Amino acid sequence: MFLELDGHGPHYAQLTRAIKAAVLSGRLASGSRLPPTRALAQELGLSRITVLAAYEQLRGDGFITGRVGSGSFVSTLQLTPALPPPESTVAPPSRYAKRSRAVHDRMIPLLHNGLPYNLQYGNPLTNPALNTAWGRELAHAAAYTPMRGVGTQGLEALRQQVCDYLARRRGIKVFPENVLIVNGTQQAYALSARVLIDENDVVVMEEPHYFAAYQALAAHGAAIHVVRTDNDGIVCDELPAIAPRLVCVTPSHQFPSGVVLSLPRRLQLLRYAASKQCWVLEDDYDGEFRYDGHPLAALRSLDNGDRVIYVGTFTKALFGSLRLGYMVMPAALRQDFITAKYYSDISSSGIEQTALAHFMGNGGFERHLRLTRKELQARREALVDSLRRHAGDRVDIVDTPAGMHVVVWLRHYDYALADALVALAHARGLGLHPMAPHYLKKPPRPGLILGYCSLSPSALREAMKLFGECLDVIDAKARGSLHVA
Ligand SMILES: Cc1ncc(COP(=O)(O)O)c(C=O)c1O
Numbered sequence: 001m002f003l004e005l006d007g008h009g010p011h012y013a014q015l016t017r018a019i020k021a022a023v024l025s026g027r028l029a030s031g032s033r034l035p036p037t038r039a040l041a042q043e044l045g046l047s048r049i050t051v052l053a054a055y056e057q058l059r060g061d062g063f064i065t066g067r068v069g070s071g072s073f074v075s076t077l078q079l080t081p082a083l084p085p086p087e088s089t090v091a092p093p094s095r096y097a098k099r100s101r102a103v104h105d106r107m108i109p110l111l112h113n114g115l116p117y118n119l120q121y122g123n124p125l126t127n128p129a130l131n132t133a134w135g136r137e138l139a140h141a142a143a144y145t146p147m148r149g150v151g152t153q154g155l156e157a158l159r160q161q162v163c164d165y166l167a168r169r170r171g172i173k174v175f176p177e178n179v180l181i182v183n184g185t186q187q188a189y190a191l192s193a194r195v196l197i198d199e200n201d202v203v204v205m206e207e208p209h210y211f212a213a214y215q216a217l218a219a220h221g222a223a224i225h226v227v228r229t230d231n232d233g234i235v236c237d238e239l240p241a242i243a244p245r246l247v248c249v250t251p252s253h254q255f256p257s258g259v260v261l262s263l264p265r266r267l268q269l270l271r272y273a274a275s276k277q278c279w280v281l282e283d284d285y286d287g288e289f290r291y292d293g294h295p296l297a298a299l300r301s302l303d304n305g306d307r308v309i310y311v312g313t314f315t316k317a318l319f320g321s322l323r324l325g326y327m328v329m330p331a332a333l334r335q336d337f338i339t340a341k342y343y344s345d346i347s348s349s350g351i352e353q354t355a356l357a358h359f360m361g362n363g364g365f366e367r368h369l370r371l372t373r374k375e376l377q378a379r380r381e382a383l384v385d386s387l388r389r390h391a392g393d394r395v396d397i398v399d400t401p402a403g404m405h406v407v408v409w410l411r412h413y414d415y416a417l418a419d420a421l422v423a424l425a426h427a428r429g430l431g432l433h434p435m436a437p438h439y440l441k442k443p444p445r446p447g448l449i450l451g452y453c454s455l456s457p458s459a460l461r462e463a464m465k466l467f468g469e470c471l472d473v474i475d476a477k478a479r480g481s482l483h484v485a
Helices: 011-024 037-044 048-060 095-104 128-144 156-169 184-196 211-220 263-276 331-345 350-361 364-394 415-427 457-478
Strands: 064-067 071-074 179-182 202-207 223-230 246-249 279-283 308-313 325-328 395-398 405-410 447-451
Touching: 011 048, 037 048, 048 064, 048 071, 095 211, 128 350, 128 364, 156 179, 156 308, 156 325, 156 350, 179 184, 179 331, 184 211, 184 246, 184 279, 184 308, 184 325, 184 331, 202 211, 211 223, 246 263, 263 279, 350 364, 364 395, 364 405, 364 457, 405 415, 415 457
Parallel strands: 202 223, 202 246, 246 279, 279 308
Antiparallel strands: 064 071, 179 325, 308 325, 395 405, 405 447
């Protein structure tokens, strides 16, 4: 009997799978006799115990009948005829799935993995001390987390900590009953889509914008209308005349351009939302990291119409695989958000919420933020100082003392030269990440996002020296005097 074992897991499980596959494909017909266990063991080079265990499992699953000793037989089963090619038989995917496929290619691939100077953005600073502290918190939480679950809205203790933090650092006064614990910002976007958006409803996003948010909203069926940003953030005069359902903004540190939404624009946006009776989603993804000590208070803190859905995340302040974040829900939407969260996944992980509440309560979180801020500031200064030294007036730097990346615009370059620069830098070990994929329509000038979380200050200085050398080569090429090497 020809049986192919797939090599995954214990032998008895592999044999069970192989025999099931043979039965389901019709190769082993109903009623046919299986070889005696001893003979099959010998044929396949397995122990008899293994074959016995597989037969036992198959008997338990109803695939074979009979007893060891008197013979085992394939059960009589009504099998579905072998499937013709999937396209013709599988029910067509939902409109959601079709739209998801259509926006999937906006995924921005991770480039330059493994290069010595990869200026990757989006990943937080890794702090080995945090691993130890978090391990302790998890062990403690495992003993104290209620086994029955922590409720859809999230652990009360964590929501209380979030409220204290928001009042202290972001100027937002809110009570735990208006906070929903979610699995990161991405879930907040997905829930907002479910609660607020029907197919073809208009949603405003900034241009440029965070592509994963765009994908979640577009897959849901939103008609996305992008509005330009300038040095003061989203250009409110260009908001659509037709009332959108939702406006999504990153006011503290526009993603990815890095500009801060100015106070007059904040007020203008809130007036617009009131006049159009729409909602505003404030994505405060890296609001913890401000280095000049004077962060503008969150947009939500200026909102006296209860129209701003504020979203914060722990994936930037702590680490990416901690899929926890929170939403401040306007009162009118509170129950809808909680219900949508319940339908989505019942609740976020209880143990991690308990660990985080304890970590915030004992001061560990603030301590970690202080250290991270200090380190990020040092890295930012190293990057910006050496960028000025080596790139000089060949770049315009968006100089916001915040966040985890710096944006530069290449002053005299077109896209062909910028592509040549990125390729040359890659060949020399420097990973540069272009701005253009964050736009629906390429901006007139090429720009780069320089992430500074994953390199030390001295490595960042080296990286900027290399950047300057690459610019020299491309400039020379542009003048026609050299070949790119
Ligand atoms: C604008 C913006 N919002 C939110 C996030 C974080 O999302 P999450 O909380 O789902 O990890 C990112 C991550 O890069 C981001 O760029």
